[in-house]
Amino acid sequence: MANALKNRWVKITGQVIVMTALVFGLVAFVGNNKSVTLTVDGQASNVSTFGTTVQDVLDEAGVQVDGYDEVTPAVASEISNGGSIQVITAKPVKLTLDGASKIVQSTSATVKDLINELGVEEDSDLSAPLDADLASVSNVVISTPKTVTITVDGKTKDKITTAATVGDLLTEQKITLGKDDELSKPKSTPVKEKLKLKITRIDRDQKIEITEPIAFETETKKDSSMYEDEKVVTRTGIAGERTKTYALVLVDGKETERELVKDRVTTEPVSEKVSVGTKERPEPEPKTDNTNVGGTWQALAQCESGGNWSINSGNGYYGGLQFNQSSWLGAGGGKYAPLPHMASAAEQIATAEVLRSNGGWGHWPACAAKLGLL
Template sequence: MRFVSKLLPASKMKLVISSIGVLALVLFTSMVVFESTKAEVIITNNGEEKKIKTHKNTVGEILDQEGIEVGDHDALSHNLDADIEDGMKIDYESAKRLTLEIDGNVHTYYSTAQTLKEFLEEQSLSFSKDDEVSLQDNDILKDGQEIKVKKAFEVTVNDGGEEKASKVTGGTVQNLLEKSEIELNDLDKISPSLDDVVTKDTVITITRVEKKKEKVVEEVAFDTETKEDSSLEKGKEKVVTEGEKGKVHKTFEVTLENGEEVDRKLLDEAIQEKKVNRVVAVGTKEPAQVVSETSTSSSSNNNASSDKTITMTASAFTASCNGCSGYTTTGINLKDNPNNKVIAVDPNVIPLGTKVWVEGYGEAIAGDTGGNINGNRIDVHVPDKSKAYSWGVRDVQVKILD
């Protein structure tokens, strides 16, 4: 400056200094005016906010300035040719490349969605609670994200005859049972096996097996024994002992499949009541053919009023036997009158209604017949079985009283 002042007179020096000052003021003013005319814009780039002052005219120009290249699938809040305005907010979100694989079928998407839930809503996709998805609804998506989905399919389980439907995405039979909360007991059967892989065509059958003990009382039939009896005429039979059934306690192991019995195994048996065999006497004696008639008076010791006496074979019967009605052929009720003296006869020998005297028995009436009472054979009525057994079979004299 001193050098300039030496070259220029003082008046000119003042003029130069004044011009420089004016120029500086103009430059400063121009800069102030330039800056004051810039528009202030806020750009949000993938979530990061930035304030910018610019003289750019369009949104596209300012994005170029910031090095942002808008792709076909990117999200931009304004058109690229929109005019810049002071205070404008520009939102930009770059699209992410997403791969969605459903049961092995792969699809590629470009999306600005932040979470899986937003992406599925954007693409109008939905999956059931039984489908297997590799991400949760609120998981944040990243560029290049892979999303894998296994769609659930229905499998029928026949559980002891009751059909149940379960939805799975695969796995083993064991996995399906656990998911469906189906428990197996130790004896239960299942097809296919627990470690078999489940497919859409799989049908699972469970056979519920139960074993239990069962106690029963069974009757044991009696046998019939025969023995020869020399006091009984040939062709004649007499029941000496009535047969009685026995009883036996049996314990079985019973196997049930789905409630139906499929097997029964005897574990133990014990006799409760012994059987009593039926004993029948078979006659071996030649039948007596002698018929004698003697004269007796009304004052005879045996009180007989007839002179006809017959030697006959006599057995005994009681009205209290099994299957007996208690009524005789002539209508006498022996059950109500157990002490009545009645004999069964062959009407061809002694007519029904005839009064008789029987040796060892007394006076009686011929009031009944019998299948085995033929010829010189009678059956005397006694009150009970013990007296019938005591009487046995014997030869007696029978006198006709009227």
């Protein structure tokens, strides 16, 4: 009987121990279970978990994150009952930054969030508004401000620009290129910091006309009525004129090339006509006491021409007695020679006698008065 009681007590004690363990286990189970709010990309849900860290909750909820995703609090943080976890998963965004294209993983919601995430200046040139939903933008093109140097029309200036390419820069700066102008870099060149761009102005449309003289020719005619040492210009030569047209190449306003494109005679030259004598000049007549030669007429010739009967002074008066051509011909001197200085002294005196018989010594007023003939 005693043994039976003893065994019963042992059995009851064992049952009590098991029940106690179950109670404590249940209490521990209930105490370790937590309710956590998990929000993934704006979708919230309640998660019951025995986990102690954010990563435990994510694992139990089947949410996988990587280094690009944004998890708040951090995955290693401890989580308590009633806590909340927010996950924003990174999404691929096509980005073109200063001409370089790539795919970036971003948790940004708007374009403004993206440029803040990238550390880009807000005064950059953007292909979409700052408040645009990033999910609705297929490609974000960003051009950051850059300092460039532009040389054009003889001036060099530094400019701040957000233009993406050289072509965009020209448009932005309102620089118009001529059909022959040259760029130091192609229009498709991306604009980078400290870019140097030179526009060379080339003008092939300018022309210039230059006038040049054309020398006249001389036509010589022999005249047997003139002495061989005499020459008379019967028609004065006149130079002609030709106009040459050149096409110019100007580089930044300076001429670098010229090409003759037209050469035309605008005024024909007039040839000069000259008569030269062929008659042999006779030996000078010996001096005599002939009063006509050695007397009054000789004195008058000495006063008029220094006694040079062959002088052509070039002022329209000829010979020892300084006839003009009309007086000479009017008095009949043409039968001796075309001009007075071509005739002999005796022939000049004979003609002068004819002239004196019609008008007297007044045909030589100054010298006649000096000699007391008037």
